[in-house]
Amino acid sequence: MPRIECSFYSEVLSKVVSMSVLLPQETVESLKQNREVKYPTLFLLHGFSDHHNTWIDSTSLQRYVEGRGLAVVMPAVDNSYYTDMVYGGDYWKFLTEEFLLKARTMFPLSDKREDTFVAGHSMGGFGALKWGLNKPEEFGAIASMSGVTDMVFHLENVRKQEDDKKRALTLVFGEDDISRTENDILWKLEELGLSAEKKPMIYQTCGTEDFLYEHNVRFHNKSKELNLSTTTEFLSGDHTWEFWDAAIQRVLTWLPIKNSR
Numbered sequence: 087m088p089r090i091e092c093s094f095y096s097e098v099l100s101k102v103v104s105m106s107v108l109l110p111q112e113t114v115e116s117l118k119q120n121r122e123v124k125y126p127t128l129f130l131l132h133g134f135s136d137h138h139n140t141w142i143d144s145t146s147l148q149r150y151v152e153g154r155g156l157a158v159v160m161p162a163v164d165n166s167y168y169t170d171m172v173y174g175g176d177y178w179k180f181l182t183e184e185f186l187l188k189a190r191t192m193f194p195l196s197d198k199r200e201d202t203f204v205a206g207h208s209m210g211g212f213g214a215l216k217w218g219l220n221k222p223e224e225f226g227a228i229a230s231m232s233g234v235t236d237m238v239f240h241l242e243n244v245r246k247q248e249d250d251k252k253r254a255l256t257l258v259f260g261e262d263d264i265s266r267t268e269n270d271i272l273w274k275l276e277e278l279g280l281s282a283e284k285k286p287m288i289y290q291t292c293g294t295e296d297f298l299y300e301h302n303v304r305f306h307n308k309s310k311e312l313n314l315s316t317t318t319e320f321l322s323g324d325h326t327w328e329f330w331d332a333a334i335q336r337v338l339t340w341l342p343i344k345n346s347r
Contacts, residue, residue: 087108087109087110087111087148087151087152088107088108088109088111089106089107089108089142089148090106090107090108090109090193091104091105091106091107091138091139092104092105092106092107092192094188094192096180096184096185097184098175098176098179098180098183098184099175099176099177099180101175103161103162103180103185104137104138104161104162105138105159105160105161105162105185105189106138106139106142106159106160107157107158107159107160107189107193108142108147108148108151108157108158109125109157109193109194110125110154110155110156110157111152122194123194124194124195124196124197124198124201125155125156125157125194125195125196125201126155126156126157126196126201126202126203126343126344127156127157127158127159127195127196127201127202127203128156128157128158128159128203128204128205128338128341129159129160129161129186129189129202129203129204129205129214129217130147130158130159130160130204130205130206130210130334131160131161131163131168131204131205131206131207131209131210131211131213131214131217132160132162132163132206132207132209132210133206133207133208133209133210133211134165134167134208134209134254135165136209136210137162138160138161138162139160141158141160141334142160144327144330144331145327145330145331145334146331147334150334150335150338151338154338154343155343156338156341156343157193157194157195159189159193159195161181161185161189163177163180163181163213164177165209165254165257165258166258167209167212167213167237167255167258167259167269168181168209168210168212168213168216168217169216169258169259169269171257171258172256172257172258172259172260172262173256173257173258173260174257174258178216178268181213181217182217182220182221186224199223199224199225199226199284200226200342200344201226201344202224202225202226203225203226203227203228203229203341204217204218204225204227204228204229205228205229205230205231205289205334205337206229206230206231206233207230207231207232207233207330207333208231208232208233208234208298208325209234210231210233211230211231211232211233211234211235211290212230212233212234212235212237212271214228214229214230214233215228215230215233215235215271215274215275216268216269216271216274218286218288219271219274219275219277219278220268220274222278222281222283222284222285222286223283223284225286226286226287226342227286227287227288227289227340227341227342228286228287228288228289229288229289229290229291229337229340229341230288230289230290230291230302230305231290231291231292231329231330231333231334231337232291232292232293232296232298232302232325232329232330232333233290233292233298233301233302234271234298234301235271235272235290235298235301235302235304235305236271236272236301236304236305237264237269237270237271238264238265238270238272239301239304240301241255241259241264245261271305272304272305272308275305275308275309275312275314276308276312278312278314279309279311279312279313279314280312285314285315287315287317287342288309288314288315288316288317289316289317289318289319289336289337289340290302290305290306290309290316290317290318290319291318291319291320291321291333291336291337292320293320293321293322293323293324293325293326293329294320294321294322294323295322295323295324296323296324296325296329297325298325299320302318302320303320306318306320317340319336
């Protein structure tokens with residue numbers, strides 16, 4: 087299948103940014119029919135210290151996606167936590183107001199809600215939940231793999247330390263209280279549960295040995311409390327690519343991919 091790596095200038099970030107894209111392989115016969123193709127799309131988000139190629143480099147993603155009729159789009163957002171940083175770029179604005187539009191302009195991606203999915207691991211799991219729960223009208227499905235599902239609790243713990251993790255998160259969130267903001271995943275989940283809006287499907291998985299396991303248990307319990315349609319899988323494993331290589335296969339099987347041609 088075609089693998090494309092490209093760079094473009096971001097007006098929001100005032101710099102050149104990169105993304106990688108996997109597109110379904112078209113046959114000569116299908117191309118001869120000259121149909122306008124718009125593919126169902128998974129926006130796949132990277133974790134802390136990673137980049138737009140990490141999913142391809144660290145897993146067999148390209149092989150797993152083959153034959154599914156699904157495009158996969160992977161942006162690079164540095165260590166921003168998909169957030170308008172207090173001391174850095176406006177990556178939330180970039181993601182939601184610029185990146186999505188430009189990706190759909192550059193590539194044959196469906197803009198239908200039922201064809202649009204978001205997933206990620208660790209920091210990217212937080213980003214996927216944040217994007218999907220803040221913009222439920224845009225996504226048919228959200229998947230978090232070992233995600234930071236309780237950033238309020240996570241920040242409280244990290245701020246007690248004096249290390250690189252605290253410094254990195256201070257660049258993103260400063261000293262602000264993020265309770266009841268777009269970064270408070272459990273609050274956004276509660277808002278979704280109480281809303282009359284059409285709700286995206288949600289999938290979460292986490293290893294039982296992962297340091298974020300308790301975060302994910304709280305997310306699972308809140309989902310049950312709200313009677314949301316959430317698929318949860320807690321399996322043996324840690325915060326590793328071995329776990330995420332298996333997890334992305336489960337996510338791809340779970341996604342409600344339809345033929346959008």
